Amino acid sequence: MRSGEMAKLTQLIDNEVFRAYATYTTIVLLKMMLMSLITAYFRITRKAFVNPEDTASFGKGESAKKYLRTDPDVERVRRGHLNDLENIVPFLGVGLLYALSGPELSTALLHFRIFAGARIVHTFAYLIPLPQPGRGLSWAVGYAVTISMAYKVLKTVLYL
Amino acid sequence: MRSGEMAKLTQLIDNEVFRAYATYTTIVLLKMMLMSLITAYFRITRKAFVNPEDTASFGKGESAKKYLRTDPDVERVRRGHLNDLENIVPFLGVGLLYALSGPELSTALLHFRIFAGARIVHTFAYLIPLPQPGRGLSWAVGYAVTISMAYKVLKTVLYL
Amino acid sequence: MRSGEMAKLTQLIDNEVFRAYATYTTIVLLKMMLMSLITAYFRITRKAFVNPEDTASFGKGESAKKYLRTDPDVERVRRGHLNDLENIVPFLGVGLLYALSGPELSTALLHFRIFAGARIVHTFAYLIPLPQPGRGLSWAVGYAVTISMAYKVLKTVLYL
Numbered sequence: 001m002r003s004g005e006m007a008k009l010t011q012l013i014d015n016e017v018f019r020a021y022a023t024y025t026t027i028v029l030l031k032m033m034l035m036s037l038i039t040a041y042f043r044i045t046r047k048a049f050v051n052p053e054d055t056a057s058f059g060k061g062e063s064a065k066k067y068l069r070t071d072p073d074v075e076r077v078r079r080g081h082l083n084d085l086e087n088i089v090p091f092l093g094v095g096l097l098y099a100l101s102g103p104e105l106s107t108a109l110l111h112f113r114i115f116a117g118a119r120i121v122h123t124f125a126y127l128i129p130l131p132q133p134g135r136g137l138s139w140a141v142g143y144a145v146t147i148s149m150a151y152k153v154l155k156t157v158l159y160l
Numbered sequence: 161m162r163s164g165e166m167a168k169l170t171q172l173i174d175n176e177v178f179r180a181y182a183t184y185t186t187i188v189l190l191k192m193m194l195m196s197l198i199t200a201y202f203r204i205t206r207k208a209f210v211n212p213e214d215t216a217s218f219g220k221g222e223s224a225k226k227y228l229r230t231d232p233d234v235e236r237v238r239r240g241h242l243n244d245l246e247n248i249v250p251f252l253g254v255g256l257l258y259a260l261s262g263p264e265l266s267t268a269l270l271h272f273r274i275f276a277g278a279r280i281v282h283t284f285a286y287l288i289p290l291p292q293p294g295r296g297l298s299w300a301v302g303y304a305v306t307i308s309m310a311y312k313v314l315k316t317v318l319y320l
Numbered sequence: 321m322r323s324g325e326m327a328k329l330t331q332l333i334d335n336e337v338f339r340a341y342a343t344y345t346t347i348v349l350l351k352m353m354l355m356s357l358i359t360a361y362f363r364i365t366r367k368a369f370v371n372p373e374d375t376a377s378f379g380k381g382e383s384a385k386k387y388l389r390t391d392p393d394v395e396r397v398r399r400g401h402l403n404d405l406e407n408i409v410p411f412l413g414v415g416l417l418y419a420l421s422g423p424e425l426s427t428a429l430l431h432f433r434i435f436a437g438a439r440i441v442h443t444f445a446y447l448i449p450l451p452q453p454g455r456g457l458s459w460a461v462g463y464a465v466t467i468s469m470a471y472k473v474l475k476t477v478l479y480l
Contacts, residue, residue, distance in 0.1 A: 019319035022257045026310050029250040033303065036246060050239065053289050079370065085245055085405055086356060090349040092253045093412045097342045100333045129373050143353065150346050159339035173420055179479035182417045186470050189410045193463065196406060210399065213449050245405060252413045 017108045021099035024112035028088050028119050035081035038127070039074060046071040080126040083139070084119065090146050091115055098149035101156040111145050118142035177268045181259035184272035188248050188279050195241035198287070199234060206231040240286040243299070244279065250306050251275055258309035261316040271305050278302035337428045341419035344432035348408050348439050355401035358447070359394060366391040400446040403459070404439065410466050411435055418469035421476040431465050438462035 042048070048071030049055050055064040095115075099108065118141040125135035173179065202208070208231030209215050215224040255275075259268065278301040285295035333339070362368070368391030369375050375384040415435075419428065438461040445455035 016319055019317040022260075022313055022317040023319050025253055026257060026313050029253050030307075030310055032246075033250050033306065036303070051236070051289065051295075053292050053295070056291060076371070081246065082242075082402075085249065086352075086401065089249060089405065089409060089412070090353050092249070093345055093349050096256075096416075097346060100342075102333070129371065131376060132373050135371075135373070143356070146353065147350075150350055153342055153346050157333065157339040157342040159336060159343050173422065173477055176479060179477040182420075182473055182477040183479050185413055186417060186473050189413050190467075190470055192406075193410050193466065196463070211396070211449065211455075213452050213455070216451060241406065242402075245409065249409060252409070256416075 016105050017103060018099050020105070020109050020112050021095055024116045025092060025095060028091065028116050031116075031120060031123065032081070032084040032088050035077060035084060035123075039077045039081065042071065042074045042077055046073055048074050076126065076129070080123055083122070083126070087119065087139070087142055087146070090150075091142070094146055094150045094153060097153045097157070101153050103152060111149055115142050115145040118145065176265050177259050177263060180265070180269050180272050181255055184276045185252060185255060188251065188276050191276075191280060191283065192241070192244040192248050195237060195244060195283075199237045199241065202231065202234045202237055206233055208234050236289070237287065240283055243282070243286070247299070247302055247306070248279065250310075251302070254306055254310045254313060257313045257317070261313050263312060271309055275302050275305040278305065335419075336425050337423060338419050340425070340429050340432050341415055344436045345412060345415060348411065348436050351436075351440060351443065352401070352404040352408050355397060355404060355443075359397045359401065362391065362394045362397055366393055368394050396449070397447065400443055403442070403446070407459070407462055407466070408439065410470075411462070414466055414470045414473060417473045417477070421473050423472060431469055435462050435465040438465065 043054075047058075047067045048069050049067050050070075052064075052068060055067045058064040058067055095112070098111070103111075118138050122135060122138035122142065124130070125138050129135065173182070203214075207218075207227045208229050209227050210230075212224075212228060215227045218224040218227055255272070258271070263271075278298050282295060282298040282302065284290070285298050289295065333342075363374075367378075367387045368389050369387050370390075372384075372388060375387045378384040378387055415432070418431070423431075438458050442455060442458035442462065444450070445458050449455065
């Protein structure tokens, strides 16, 4: 990295790109955490549990055992949650390195906003559910943003 | 490493809040990694595998095929592992941003200690298992700590 | 946010250890993201879907319903993907803290290169699949590298 770029980078942290990264990362992580509450909501309203100790309040023996079952709505939320993990973990890591690689503020904001928007749309598309290719496209947009940031990181810091 | 760079690194790693974050993050990540070993232990002792190549040492054909099955103990550990991923990933990201947002050392330590303690209790509650609401409460405590840190991050850095 | 503390992190991008961390982390996260595309490839070629809306293009009713099924190849890629999450998330967190703990460049490179190599071998071992202990050993190598970095982090920063 050239030292001119370095001088700008030293001011980066109390700077706007890192603050934008912090803001959008916190938003998508909170959104991901929301999936746990939605799963709990559907498990309770659909009475569909997986751990025997979770059904103890419904009585003992067979009367409780029937609630140890899978429910399509619960499984759908869980798939959305896992998809979040698979996509938000790369954003967390690549996004941090990207924010430190000295992008233009406007370019960085564009990446972060599109990613966060795409993941929120993806969640709605999964849970409603919207007809395809709604979910597929929202997934692909978030994926493409992460690839774009990864390319910038590797171009800037490559050290093998 | 050049000593000039060394000095810069020492500055960040000298920060007590950041050192506390580094310590507790490493502890919860090691705890999460332990789940892999516990899964392997139960797969081997219960003889319950999922990949055909993993049962090759038991012979060929039907004699090995019977070990391709699910086991309640294995599945329980795997659920605990996934729950760790769902909750420790947000802590990893939000906690880093929180540590950089300039919290009081005592407040930060309180957050990190409670989170790590809650996740350790959660693991015992899941694996023993403890009757509910033991597992549910320990999960909720870790969740609330992460929300509290996220609130501090957004209050400090918000840049949309 | 106090700008004095925040400024320190930005200087890291010029540090060779941190650049190596950024490079190898981006590589393993891209490798992990590739698993999504491989899953999609197998779902489409094997016609094995999990969401009813994904099979709408095959017609309505029973003709589409038969594609809502599990396929051994799809499930194998998904297990590899989950194993990536379980192992690359600890690397992401512990590796960052390790890079900040002031290791020798040559030692750090050794850790990062072995980890990345082990995870790439693990993916091939899982998808081909190679006979055991191919997959098990590649998993263990990556695991051991992360433990070694965690030990260095705790030795350097421990603050309980």
